Amino acid sequence: MKNNVSRRSVLGKITAAVAGVLAAPVAKAAKTVTEKVLVTTEAPKNYDPSKHRWAMAIDASRCIGCGFCAEACKKENHVPEGPYFRTWVERYIITKPAPDSGAARGETLVDCPNGGMHGYPEPSVPKEEIQHSFFVPKLCNLCKHSPCTQVCPVGATFDAPDGAVLIDPKYCIGCGFCIQACPYGCRFLSPVTKTAEKCTLCYHRITRGLKPACVEVCPTQARIFGDMKNPVPDDPLQKFYQNNLLVSLKPHLGTEPRMLYAGIDKEVR
Amino acid sequence: MRRLFIMPPQLFRIFLLAVGIVAAYLIARYFLTPPSFGEYGGWYRGAALAELATRDRVYAGKKACEECHGDEYAKLTKHEHKSLACESCHGPGEAHGIDPRKDNIDRSSYAACIRCHEANPSRPKWHKQIVSKNHYTGSKCTECHLPHSPSEVP
Amino acid sequence: MTNEVANAVTNIVEVVMPHFEGYAYPNEATQQPLWSVLIVLYPYITGLVAGAFIMASLVRVFNVKALEPVYRLSLLTAFAFLLCAPLPLLFHLGHPERCYEVMMTPHLTSPMAIFGFVYAWYLMAVLLLELWFDYRRDFVVWSETTPGFQGLLYRLFTVGVMDESDEAAQLDHKYGHILSIVGIPSAFLLHGYVGFIFGSVKANPWWGNVLMPIIFIMSAMVSGIALCVFNYMVLTWIRRKKVDMRCLDVMGMYLFYALVLDAAIEALDWIHRIYSAEEGFQVMQYMAREKLFYTLSLGQVTCGTLIPLILLGLLQLIRRRVPELQRRRMYFASAMLILIGVLAMRWNVVIGGQLFSKSLRGIMGYKMEFAGLEGWLMGGVLLCLPFVILTVMVKLFLSERLPTDGHVPHRD
Numbered sequence: 001m002k003n004n005v006s007r008r009s010v011l012g013k014i015t016a017a018v019a020g021v022l023a024a025p026v027a028k029a030a031k032t033v034t035e036k037v038l039v040t041t042e043a044p045k046n047y048d049p050s051k052h053r054w055a056m057a058i059d060a061s062r063c064i065g066c067g068f069c070a071e072a073c074k075k076e077n078h079v080p081e082g083p084y085f086r087t088w089v090e091r092y093i094i095t096k097p098a099p100d101s102g103a104a105r106g107e108t109l110v111d112c113p114n115g116g117m118h119g120y121p122e123p124s125v126p127k128e129e130i131q132h133s134f135f136v137p138k139l140c141n142l143c144k145h146s147p148c149t150q151v152c153p154v155g156a157t158f159d160a161p162d163g164a165v166l167i168d169p170k171y172c173i174g175c176g177f178c179i180q181a182c183p184y185g186c187r188f189l190s191p192v193t194k195t196a197e198k199c200t201l202c203y204h205r206i207t208r209g210l211k212p213a214c215v216e217v218c219p220t221q222a223r224i225f226g227d228m229k230n231p232v233p234d235d236p237l238q239k240f241y242q243n244n245l246l247v248s249l250k251p252h253l254g255t256e257p258r259m260l261y262a263g264i265d266k267e268v269r
Numbered sequence: 270m271r272r273l274f275i276m277p278p279q280l281f282r283i284f285l286l287a288v289g290i291v292a293a294y295l296i297a298r299y300f301l302t303p304p305s306f307g308e309y310g311g312w313y314r315g316a317a318l319a320e321l322a323t324r325d326r327v328y329a330g331k332k333a334c335e336e337c338h339g340d341e342y343a344k345l346t347k348h349e350h351k352s353l354a355c356e357s358c359h360g361p362g363e364a365h366g367i368d369p370r371k372d373n374i375d376r377s378s379y380a381a382c383i384r385c386h387e388a389n390p391s392r393p394k395w396h397k398q399i400v401s402k403n404h405y406t407g408s409k410c411t412e413c414h415l416p417h418s419p420s421e422v423p
Numbered sequence: 424m425t426n427e428v429a430n431a432v433t434n435i436v437e438v439v440m441p442h443f444e445g446y447a448y449p450n451e452a453t454q455q456p457l458w459s460v461l462i463v464l465y466p467y468i469t470g471l472v473a474g475a476f477i478m479a480s481l482v483r484v485f486n487v488k489a490l491e492p493v494y495r496l497s498l499l500t501a502f503a504f505l506l507c508a509p510l511p512l513l514f515h516l517g518h519p520e521r522c523y524e525v526m527m528t529p530h531l532t533s534p535m536a537i538f539g540f541v542y543a544w545y546l547m548a549v550l551l552l553e554l555w556f557d558y559r560r561d562f563v564v565w566s567e568t569t570p571g572f573q574g575l576l577y578r579l580f581t582v583g584v585m586d587e588s589d590e591a592a593q594l595d596h597k598y599g600h601i602l603s604i605v606g607i608p609s610a611f612l613l614h615g616y617v618g619f620i621f622g623s624v625k626a627n628p629w630w631g632n633v634l635m636p637i638i639f640i641m642s643a644m645v646s647g648i649a650l651c652v653f654n655y656m657v658l659t660w661i662r663r664k665k666v667d668m669r670c671l672d673v674m675g676m677y678l679f680y681a682l683v684l685d686a687a688i689e690a691l692d693w694i695h696r697i698y699s700a701e702e703g704f705q706v707m708q709y710m711a712r713e714k715l716f717y718t719l720s721l722g723q724v725t726c727g728t729l730i731p732l733i734l735l736g737l738l739q740l741i742r743r744r745v746p747e748l749q750r751r752r753m754y755f756a757s758a759m760l761i762l763i764g765v766l767a768m769r770w771n772v773v774i775g776g777q778l779f780s781k782s783l784r785g786i787m788g789y790k791m792e793f794a795g796l797e798g799w800l801m802g803g804v805l806l807c808l809p810f811v812i813l814t815v816m817v818k819l820f821l822s823e824r825l826p827t828d829g830h831v832p833h834r835d
Contacts, residue, residue: 027299049309049318064392066385068357075361076327083452090446091391110446110784123390133391138448147626153535154524155306158313168317171303173524174517176457177535183626185448185781189457194517204324213328217357219350219385220396252702253625269782277594278584279559283552286582290547294526301527312530 061263069214089116141257445785456777474647727764
């Protein structure tokens with residue numbers, strides 16, 4: 001009896017081992033098949049994201065509100081028609097205070113018709129009543145502690161090693177949580193792809209040595225783009241950092257944007 | 270192994286079911302996790318980076334324009350408009366670069382001048398602005414200004 | 424020339440934006456809020472699950488014997504609603520076919536990623552198991568007495584454990600007891616984390632609030648107990664049975680206490696918001712006064728809280744002097760009002776949080792459509808579905824024709 005039991009256990013072990021040896025390659029083969037299904041492109045590997053650190057800054061005092069950037073972004077990235085923007089330009093109008101009001105300034109009017117792509121209508125207040133007026137380009141703030149990537153349930157949006165905050169269009173489930181979590185309104189749910197979309201810093205351009213489309217077409221260098229790890233001689237971004245006092249948007253939220261602004265007012269948020 | 274069988278039958282069945290569910294989950298996870306997941310250390314598909322990078326561009330960039338239009342480019346860089354990109358006024362040029370024709374590039378309209386230079390109280394003071402209807406009643410900006418070399422007189 | 428210049432200068436805006444006042448970020452100016460009716464229903468249904476389970480636990484864990492007539496009904500209610508809880512979430516996804524990714528690569532810093540696991544845990548490790556341990560012996564008996572397909576079903580539900588002995592039943596009861604103790608924190612986890620999904624969004628001052636999970640748990644308990652009152656009264660009415668007044672009085676008592684707690688915490692939330700009046704308070708104040716007036720002041724506060732508080736509070740004081748029929752009516756009315764009020768509360772949280780721009784400079788409008796994925800029709804269907812499932816389950820598991828050992832808990 002005892003002998004029988006031990007023989008059976010030995011037999012069991014041998015069968016288990018054989019089954020294991022047989023199952024492993026089967027599983028591996030099946031895995032390669034699923035991998036082929038899940039990976040569809042053979043992307044070039046000549047770009048090393050760990051060797052770059054992209055950054056961008058806005059000099060709002062140079063923005064003339066032409067809207068070339070918003071238009072170029074829509075064309076370059078095939079952004080759908082309608083209220084969907086990866087970048088846009090806001091117009092701020094701060095009126096003079098009412099006489100005897102004792103206030104430093106009047107009310108703040110903000111508008112951004114169609115993302116600023118086609119310019120702006122006449123201000124709703126007469127020119128004489130305007131105390132300050134200026135344009136502010138907006139786009140992804142490249143947060144150091146990005147609330148949008150934090151809340152993605154599947155890992156479809158992420159901080160790339162090179163500083164871009166990206167969305168994986170093949171992996172996004174379209175839940176919209178990241179859109180809710182972005183304090184700056186920089187994300188939208190594309191009605192075409194049904195996934196979240198946002199500024200990629202024109203990832204397909206910067207990885208080929210080009211500037212993002214909005215930076216390319218900006219006639220006044222209000223948008224400054226650069227690589228923190230590979231500064232070019234006389235780097236405009238480094239110069240901008242050295243020559244300006246900088247602020248970020250909504251600093252109280254602790255997102256620590258890497259997108260820094262010069263020349264904006266406290267009303268900008 | 271024998272201890273398990275001393276488990277009350279209810280518990281044992283549940284235990285088997287639980288093991289089955291966990292095993293099914295682990296197997297599914299083994300097969301359904303994308304292969305490049307975690308490639309760069311983060312919680313995402315590493316292949317996504319390359320996929321995003323391989324998209325086609327629409328704007329070609331200044332350098333691409335220079336290849337054929339070197340003379341215009343040289344003129345542009347010597348004058349006030351040196352900070353402008355060709356595609357600021359001429360629109361996206363990648364298609365034109367691939368197939369250089371006259372009809373697939375914006376040969377530029379007068380609206381492009383006005384778009385930046387029309388007077389607007391929100392525009393910074395250093396920027397040259399005009400009120401177009403008071404400025405000139407003719408039909409073309411280029412009658413007096415050369416866009417590629419604004420300080421020259423035609 | 425003139426026309427071209429005119430276009431460039433007057434800047435014709437080509438796309439007509441949906442209605443909003445003030446300034447909204449361009450991406451926010453969509454026709455509908457990103458999360459709409461489906462996401463209103465999702466916390467509502469999960470809340471009902473958690474509340475109904477707590478109701479059942481009162482019997483199992485806290486030994487409230489008066490509530491035994493509704494024990495199984497509340498468990499089945501929780502189960503029926505739990506089965507429907509992920510549907511609105513699933514339907515609102517842009518890519519529902521990719522939902523498995525939440526389980527395969529759950530991003531652990533996301534409150535939403537845990538949903539799959541919390542849900543699976545609560546469904547399979549808590550509710551299903553507790554139901555199974557509670558019903559196992561009945562399944563064995565029923566499988567022997569019921570002919571045909573239904574008998575086969577019961578046979579299947581036994582999972583092959585056919586032990587009918589009292590010792591086995593004792594064991595079943597013991598495990599069920601342990602499970603309901605585990606179940607209470609699980610129910611809080613299930614719904615508290617739903618609150619956290621909203622409470623963790625710091626970008627949105629209407630949502631980003633530490634009290635949010637607690638408010639959600641409290642309102643879940645209130646709505647769940649109200650649902651059990653509603654279901655119990657409807658079921659006895661359909662079966663032309665007499666309502667067990669002692670049971671109903673005790674349910675009403677718990678409903679009242681839960682409502683007091685809920686109202687206190689929600690009032691605290693509002694007092695804090697008004698007193699600290701942080702950034703964005705003005706826009707929220709305007710919204711509460713204008714855009715959410717009906718659902719907030721009338722729905723949530725008056726119908727959902729004040730009237731039931733008065734009705735149930737009165738019954739606590741002068742129960743003996745109110746005739747039975749009146750009492751039943753008052754309980755039923757309170758339960759209905761609370762169910763509506765909590766739905767309004769979910770609406771106020773979810774829709775309210777998206778009616779103002781994150782620039783805090785504008786208010787968006789929202790008119791619900793009738794058909795379509797996020798319309799009245801779909802919402803109504805999703806709200807009715809759990810009741811349909813519950814009806815089937817009541818027919819299968821609470822049928823009067825089935826012999827039962829009365830699920831009388833064996834005390835040891």
